[in-house]
Amino acid sequence: MKPFERKCLNIAKKAALKAGKYLKENFYRKPRVEYKGEINLITQRDRLSQQIICGVLGKAFPEHAILGEEDLAINTSSDYLWIIDPIDGTTNYAHTLPVYCVSIALMLRNRLHIGVVYNPMLEELFWSVKGEGAFCNKTRLEVSKEEDLGRCLLSTGFPYDLRESEENNLDHFQRIIKVSQGIRRMGSAAIDLSYVAAGRFDGFWEMKLCPWDTAAAALFVEEAGGTVSDFSGRPFDPFAKEILATNGKIHNLMVELLSRKIWKD
Secondary structure (H helix, E strand, O other), rough: OOOHHHHHHHHHHHHHHHHHHHHHHOOOOOOOOEEEEOOOOOHHHHHHHHHHHHHHHHHHHHEEEEEEEOOOOOOOOOOEEEEEEEEHHHHHHOOOOOOEEEEEEEEOOOOEEEEEEEEOOEEEEEEOOOOOOEOOEEEEEOOOOOOOHOEEEEEEOOOOOOOOOOOOOHHHHHHHOOOOEEEEEEOOHHHHHHHOOOOOOEEEEOOOOOHHHHHHHHHHHHHHOEEOOOOOOOOOOOOOOOEEOOOOOOOHHHHOOOOOOHHHH
16 A cells, blocks of 8 residues: 555544544434435534544645535545545434444545445444455455345335435335345445445445445445446446445346336336
8 A cells, every 4th residue: 555545544544433433422412403305314413523524634635625415515626535424324323223324435536546434333444445455444355255146135225305206216126125135224325335345235226326425335345346336237436326236246137127127117
């Protein structure tokens, strides 16, 4: 690992751990909840967590650009872009359901380069540098080797506009649950993807996501030996709206199951 890469990784870890510590210390105190949409929550903890992360990143790399979920866009001419989700799983957090995380990614010239995801309740720090593998704390990650979809445990999520839009993942869910071992809905795409990288899930898919939901943890899956794409099998783009991440062995079958042609017939 190059010295500057190590510095970026260490600063990202520091930011994630500091924000995670704050969130965990306040977890059992109900936050004030606001709504960005009918069922899309935000709390003051999201904003404060984002401030903590930006404070650490901005101090270390004042020339870098930053994109954050909570109306944050610091634009510069730098080739480096930090992408932040201060709480991935805000709905869980607001209900004191202990499934949430902090997600931080670094893109270099529009390519994912570094990812850090911290789950403070389990004290699991997932991290990766492009080309260096993926890790949880000190353990190197490897995707599962299961090839039989009927024995695969998958995960997914549903978009915030599921009450209004017919593209709401319910059709995919109905189709895939019948041919898989089971499907879990964690409420945090970053945790779902981290768990695919760790071999806990064999695959994950979701639609209508944003770059802060997927950028960091998608890198883990690739570095752990898995495959990440859109629903059609095209290369993954964190600024696109859909993601399919698997152990690689079931990827083509999942692409087939998610095919728009299939579910529209």
